[in-house]
Amino acid sequence: xxxxxxxxxxxxxxxxxxxxxxxxxxxxxxxxxxxxxxxxxxxxxxxxxxxxxxxxxxxxxxxxxxxxxxxxxxxxxxxxxxxxxxxxxxxxxxxxxxxxxxxxxxxxxxxxxxxxxxxxxxxxxxxxxxxxxxxxxxxxxxxxxxxxxxxxxxxxxxxxxxxxxxxxxxxxxxxxxxxxxxxxxxxxxxxxxxxxxxxxxxxxxxxxxxxxxxxxxxxxxxxxxxxxxxxxxxxxxxxxxxxxxxxxxxxxxxxxxxxxxxxxxxxxxxxxxxxxxxxxxxxxxxxxxxxxxxxxxxxxxxxxxxxxxxxxxxxxxxxxxxxxxxxxxxxxxxxxxxxxxxxxxxxxxxxxxxxxxxxxxxxxxxxxxxxxxxxxxxxxxxxxxxxxxxxxxxxxxxxxxxxxxxxxxxxxxxxxxxxxxxx
Amino acid sequence: xxxxxxxxxxxxxxxxxxxxxxxxxxxxxxxxxxxxxxxxxxxxxxxxxxxxxxxxxxxxxxxxxxxxxxxxxxxxxxxxxxxxxxxxxxxxxxxxxxxxxxxxxxxxxxxxxxxxxxxxxxxxxxxxxxxxxxxxxxxxxxxxxxxxxxxxxxxxxxxxxxxxxxxxxxxxxxxxx
Numbered sequence: 001x002x003x004x005x006x007x008x009x010x011x012x013x014x015x016x017x018x019x020x021x022x023x024x025x026x027x028x029x030x031x032x033x034x035x036x037x038x039x040x041x042x043x044x045x046x047x048x049x050x051x052x053x054x055x056x057x058x059x060x061x062x063x064x065x066x067x068x069x070x071x072x073x074x075x076x077x078x079x080x081x082x083x084x085x086x087x088x089x090x091x092x093x094x095x096x097x098x099x100x101x102x103x104x105x106x107x108x109x110x111x112x113x114x115x116x117x118x119x120x121x122x123x124x125x126x127x128x129x130x131x132x133x134x135x136x137x138x139x140x141x142x143x144x145x146x147x148x149x150x151x152x153x154x155x156x157x158x159x160x161x162x163x164x165x166x167x168x169x170x171x172x173x174x175x176x177x178x179x180x181x182x183x184x185x186x187x188x189x190x191x192x193x194x195x196x197x198x199x200x201x202x203x204x205x206x207x208x209x210x211x212x213x214x215x216x217x218x219x220x221x222x223x224x225x226x227x228x229x230x231x232x233x234x235x236x237x238x239x240x241x242x243x244x245x246x247x248x249x250x251x252x253x254x255x256x257x258x259x260x261x262x263x264x265x266x267x268x269x270x271x272x273x274x275x276x277x278x279x280x281x282x283x284x285x286x287x288x289x290x291x292x293x294x295x296x297x298x299x300x301x302x303x304x305x306x307x308x309x310x311x312x313x314x315x316x317x318x319x320x321x322x323x324x325x326x327x328x329x330x331x332x333x334x335x336x337x338x339x340x341x342x343x344x345x346x347x348x349x350x351x352x353x354x355x356x357x358x359x360x361x362x363x364x365x366x367x368x369x370x371x372x373x374x375x376x377x378x379x380x381x382x383x384x385x386x387x388x389x390x391x392x393x394x395x396x397x398x399x400x401x402x403x404x405x406x407x408x409x410x411x412x413x414x415x416x417x418x419x420x421x422x423x
Numbered sequence: 424x425x426x427x428x429x430x431x432x433x434x435x436x437x438x439x440x441x442x443x444x445x446x447x448x449x450x451x452x453x454x455x456x457x458x459x460x461x462x463x464x465x466x467x468x469x470x471x472x473x474x475x476x477x478x479x480x481x482x483x484x485x486x487x488x489x490x491x492x493x494x495x496x497x498x499x500x501x502x503x504x505x506x507x508x509x510x511x512x513x514x515x516x517x518x519x520x521x522x523x524x525x526x527x528x529x530x531x532x533x534x535x536x537x538x539x540x541x542x543x544x545x546x547x548x549x550x551x552x553x554x555x556x557x558x559x560x561x562x563x564x565x566x567x568x569x570x571x572x573x574x575x576x577x578x579x580x581x582x583x584x585x586x587x588x589x590x591x592x593x594x595x596x597x598x599x600x
Contacts, residue, residue: 156548160546163547181467182497278498281562281564283563285548360565361566
């Protein structure tokens with residue numbers, strides 16, 4: 001961040017800011033002191049929305065803990081106590097449970113924005129890596145949070161996911177016993193998950209602060225993917241993008257509220273309203289929707305260790321994006337061929353999610369043809385890795401991008417002239 | 424010059440001070456590791472969990488062809504009183520065709536009593552009895568089929584269902600663990 005020339009008008013605030021320049025920091029990162037490209041579109045709203053979601057989860061989470069009991073014998077009942085007895089407990093819990101889904105929706109769109117406009121490219125690699133780390137932390141936090149109500153899906157989801165580590169050669173079983181604190185998922189497991197579920201959001205918050213810091217060094221990318229050349233290409237973050245973000249937040253809150261008030265259990269699984277029972281496995285163990293594509297990849301590989309490796313590789317491969325993409329242009333707007341493959345990748349990821357929600361032994365009836373979900377999952381998994389390992393490196397280097405505009409300002413003025421023809 | 428000489432000697436020779444740096448650094452690292460160990464080892468099973476390690480099961484109430492599930496170390500254990508047909512099926516298999524070859528004789532102490540941990544070796548679900556393509560167990564989570572000896576036959580699980588340690592205390596009582 002550039003040295004601030006911010007001077008509060010109030011004499012006392014000025015003196016305070018000289019001793020602790022936190023007001024300058026806010027002014028320069030979220031206020032008029034941060035200048036952003038003036039052509040940011042609505043895809044750029046999802047960063048601040050993700051930050052909003054994190055705050056909602058932390059605030060509702062802290063108050064839920066005032067009523068929740070992290071013990072295998074009491075957890076399930078304490079959640080019902082929250083739902084039935086605690087004032088507005090139902091609302092707080094539904095906001096927290098649906099808030100997790102909202103957070104993932106927002107973050108998936110945010111990641112897609114980065115992929116589409118090449119926001120991971122130099123000079124923003126560190127920014128991208130921090131983002132992937134946040135995503136990994138979110139997955140761990142979301143998983144452990146889902147265990148806390150101690151329902152059937154909580155218990156069996158925890159069993160399946162922790163058992164993934166038993167695929168580690170030689171010490172797999174010892175690792176799993178270590179994670180459980182016993183010979184099965186039980187009270188010690190629940191208590192440590194609770195502890196970590198409370199801790200990790202604050203780790204995420206710290207990573208978010210680093211993420212924003214790393215954003216403000218090179219500044220925001222933009223839909224054209226070209227560099228900012230001077231002040232004519234930018235507008236101050238406040239009031240322009242604070243207003244735009246606030247408008248987007250309004251729309252997002254409507255979407256959020258529809259789930260919380262009208263379909264609060266739509267994204268959950270009914271079996272989680274049955275208390276955990278180590279003797280009975282539910283007919284289908286399905287993870288939360290945001291893990292489904294990776295669950296499909298896990299099941300697509302016929303080897304236990306191979307499946308686990310592929311599943312983790314599917315996420316970790318995001319770290320390699322800055323090197324896989326060798327295009328001369330950042331933004332997919334100027335890369336029609338690559339763009340087609342990227343949209344296919346999105347469709348494929350949704351397909352993987354659909355496959356993950358179904359049993360591999362079942363069949364999809366397409367017209368007169370029956371395809372097993374296992375086959376479908378394998379095809380989709382193949383495209384997933386093909387995209388990262390072949391399509392991105394080859395197409396990005398081979399496809400000649402369309403001519404790039406000279407500057408952001410020129411392009412914005414051209415667009416404005418087109419929208420409002422000479423009076 | 425004196426300063427140059429001093430600089431050279433510090434740069435190339437091992438001094439008493441270098442040794443002190445390395446020694447104190449190494450000592451601190453060992454200390455830090457020792458301090459970290461309790462923080463790590465607290466995650467492992469505690470004494471009370473370890474203490475609950477064996478149970479006794481009364482077999483007299485289990486008829487031929489019947490199976491009971493008991494809880495041992497937080498996990499289900501299947502105790503199955505096998506029929507002669509099931510025993511025969513389990514013993515007629517060509518071992519070379521199995522993903523995890525093991526003779527039925529090595530999995531039981533008395534042929535009619537099959538005792539094993541009811542946890543799928545894939546990802547830890549509880550398989551359902553008398554289902555699947557081999558009349559044994561079927562895991563609903565990811566579709567592993569086990570035979571009448573609890574051996575994996577088809578599906579993603581890599582190993583046969585685990586046989587726990589057990590002893591027959593008398594004809595009608597078995598102690599697991």
